[in-house]
Amino acid sequence: MTRKHIDCRSFPSEINCSIAISADTDRELLEAAVQHAVAVHGHHDTPELRNQLRGAIMDGPPTEEQPAR
Template structure:
């Protein structure tokens, strides 16, 4: 199974947050990323924030064995 992730370093921020969040499903990923954005960065849970998180999500690259 390929996991999706969001890397906080992809968002401009003065605090230089280096958190990366991984999940198996998009809904789990977005929920965790939104909770991080609220708790750490002071954002509000809005449809725009969730859309931005969906747009920023990426697929994990598998390492060669």
């Protein structure tokens, strides 16, 4: 099983968030990323947000390098 991640540095933000979230499954990762987006970035939990986050899921662990936006 390949670990997966979402890196906030992939998205422009006013606070220059540097959080990277990783999990073993897409479902677990998506739920954690939605919670982060709502609590920290003030987004609403919508189907559009979830689709955007699904599209940002990357295979493997996060890297130290800045991901492309």
